Amino acid sequence: MNILPEIDKISNELKKIFKDLHQHPELGFEEVRTSEIVKKRLQDFGVDEIHTNIGKTGVVAVINGKQKGDNQIGLRADMDALPIEETTNLDYASKNPGKMHACGHDGHTTMLLGAAKYLCETRNFKGKAILIFQPAEEGLGGARLMLKEGLFEKFPCSEIYGIHNSPNGRHSEISICKGKAMAGASFFDITIKAKGSHAAMPHQSIDPIIICANMIDQMQAIVSRNTPPLESVVLSITQIHSGSAYNVIPEEATLCGTIRYFSEEVYALVEDRVKAICRGLEATYNVEVIPDLRNTFDVLYNDNELSDCYMDAAEEIVGKENIIRAARPATGSEDFADMLKHVRGAYCRIGHSGTQPLHSPKFTLDPDIIPVGASVLARLVEKQLPTN
Numbered sequence: 001m002n003i004l005p006e007i008d009k010i011s012n013e014l015k016k017i018f019k020d021l022h023q024h025p026e027l028g029f030e031e032v033r034t035s036e037i038v039k040k041r042l043q044d045f046g047v048d049e050i051h052t053n054i055g056k057t058g059v060v061a062v063i064n065g066k067q068k069g070d071n072q073i074g075l076r077a078d079m080d081a082l083p084i085e086e087t088t089n090l091d092y093a094s095k096n097p098g099k100m101h102a103c104g105h106d107g108h109t110t111m112l113l114g115a116a117k118y119l120c121e122t123r124n125f126k127g128k129a130i131l132i133f134q135p136a137e138e139g140l141g142g143a144r145l146m147l148k149e150g151l152f153e154k155f156p157c158s159e160i161y162g163i164h165n166s167p168n169g170r171h172s173e174i175s176i177c178k179g180k181a182m183a184g185a186s187f188f189d190i191t192i193k194a195k196g197s198h199a200a201m202p203h204q205s206i207d208p209i210i211i212c213a214n215m216i217d218q219m220q221a222i223v224s225r226n227t228p229p230l231e232s233v234v235l236s237i238t239q240i241h242s243g244s245a246y247n248v249i250p251e252e253a254t255l256c257g258t259i260r261y262f263s264e265e266v267y268a269l270v271e272d273r274v275k276a277i278c279r280g281l282e283a284t285y286n287v288e289v290i291p292d293l294r295n296t297f298d299v300l301y302n303d304n305e306l307s308d309c310y311m312d313a314a315e316e317i318v319g320k321e322n323i324i325r326a327a328r329p330a331t332g333s334e335d336f337a338d339m340l341k342h343v344r345g346a347y348c349r350i351g352h353s354g355t356q357p358l359h360s361p362k363f364t365l366d367p368d369i370i371p372v373g374a375s376v377l378a379r380l381v382e383k384q385l386p387t388n
Contacts, residue, residue, distance in 0.1 A: 001172065002317050004375040006118050011371040014114045017041065018367055019092040021106035025081030025099040028136030031057040034079045034109065038133050041113050045120045047131070051154070055146035059133040060155055063119045065385060069127030073381050074160035074343065076336060077112035078105045078137035087361040103358050104165040104365040107373070109133060111163065114374025115381070125385035130155045132339075139187065139296050143335040152342050159306055160345035161380060162336040163373055165352055165365055172372050173351035174314040175324035178307045181347060182300035183232070183260040184267065185333035186293050190215065190278060193288040196251040208253035209242055211285055215255060215277060222273045227266055234260040234331050235270065260331045262299055297333035303344040310346045313380040317372060332358075350376070 003011075017037070026034050035057045042050050042061045049062035057079070086093050086100040094100045101107075112131055119129050132151070136142030166175070192212060197205035216237055227233050235257065242253035261267040271293055278289040308325065315323050327349070336347050350373050352366035 003371050015367040018110040023095050025101045028080040028140035029056045031079045031135050045117045057135040061131040063129040065125035066123040067126040071127040071158040074130045074157035076132040076162045077108040102363045107365040111373035115377035118378040126387045127385040129381050143338040157343045160343045162347040166349040167354045168351045170351035172318045173322045175327040176307045176348040177327040178304045180262050181302045183331045184299040185297040186259045187296050188293040190255045191290045192253045197249045199247040205249040212253045218277045231266045298337040300337035302346040307346045313383045314376045317375045
C-alpha cells in the first residue's frame with residue numbers, strides 16, 4: 001500500500017469528518033449541514049474557488065495547479081443518505097431517525113475532501129481540478145439538476161471521474177468495467193382505479209387487488225418471454241399499496257417498482273409491453289389503469305482509455321495485485337452516468353471489509369478505506385495533468 005504521505009498524515013482527521021457525516025445523514029436535496037461542512041473544510045484547505053447552491057445543495061470547488069493549463073479534471077462525490085433506520089450499533093451511528101448513510105456517500109465525500117486537501121497543499125499538476133460534491137444521487141436527479149443549472153458550462157471538464165465503495169470484504173481492491181458498466185433504470189407507478197364495495201359483497205366490486213395480482217403475473221413474464229435471452233434486464237415490483245380496512249374492497253391499488261437495462265432498445269420493448277398489459281387489463285376488467293414510467297438513471301458508460309488511466313493511477317497506490325481492469329457490469333444504477341453523457345470519464349469501485357450489502361440497515365463502510373480512495377483521486381489528477 002502506498003497511501004500518499006500527506007494524506008496518511010491526516011487520515012485520523014478524515015475519519016473524524018466521516019464519522020461526523022455518518023452521524024448526521026441528510027436525504028437528497030436536504031444536505032444543508034453536509035454542504036456547509038464541505039464548504040468550511042474546503043475554505044480551510046485553501047481552494048481557489050467555492051461555489052454553492054448548484055443543484056440546490058451542491059458544492060463545486062476549483063483548485064489551480066502550480067502551472068496554468070487548458071485541461072481540467074473533474075472529481076465527483078455524492079453526499080445524500082437514504083430513508084433507512086440504521087441498525088449497525090456503531091458508536092457513531094445515525095442520530096437522525098429514519099435516515100442513514102447506507103450507501104457510503106459519507107465516505108465518498110470524505111475521500112474527495114482528503115484529495116482536496118492534498119491537491120491544495122501540493123498543486124503538483126498543470127491545469128485545474130474541479131471538485132463536484134453532488135446532492136441527491138439516490139434516484140432524485142441530483143446530477144441532472146446540476147447539469148440543467150450549467151455545471152459543465154460554468155466548470156468545463158476535459159475528463160471526469162467518480163468512485164464508489166464496495167463492501168466485498170477485499171480491502172483496497174479497485175475494479176473497473178469498461179464500456180457499459182452500470183444499468184440504466186426506470187421507476188414506475190401503476191395505478192388501478194376500479195370499484196370498491198363491502199368485503200362481504202365482492203360481486204358488487206371490481207376488485208383492484210385481483211387485478212394487481214394478474215398484473216404482477218403478466219409483468220414478471222416480460223423478461224422471460226419478451227426480451228432476448230442474452231440481454232440483461234431486471235424488472236422488480238417493490239411496492240403494493242391498497243386498502244384501508246379488513247371489511248372493505250378498495251377502490252384503488254398501486255404497483256411500484258423498477259426496470260434495469262443495458263440497452264435503450266430493449267428498455268423500449270419492456271416499456272411497450274408494460275403499457276400493453278395495462279391497456280389489456282383496462283379492457284378486460286372495465287377499469288382505468290394508469291402507468292407512469294420515468295427514466296431515472298441512464299446506462300453508465302466508462303471510457304476505455306480513461307478507465308486504463310484511472311487504474312494506472314490506482315495501481316500506484318494499491319499495487320497491481322489489487323487492480324481489476326475487466327470487472328463485470330453491475331445491474332445497480334448511478335446518476336454519475338448523466339455526467340458521463342456530457343464529459344468522457346470513468347467510474348470505479350473500491351473494496352473494503354464488511355459484507356453487509358449497500359442499502360442495508362446494517363451496512364458499514366470501513367473508515368480505513370478513506371485515505372486510500374483520497375490518494376487514488378489525488379494521484380489521478382497528477383497523472384492526468386502532468387507538469388512536465
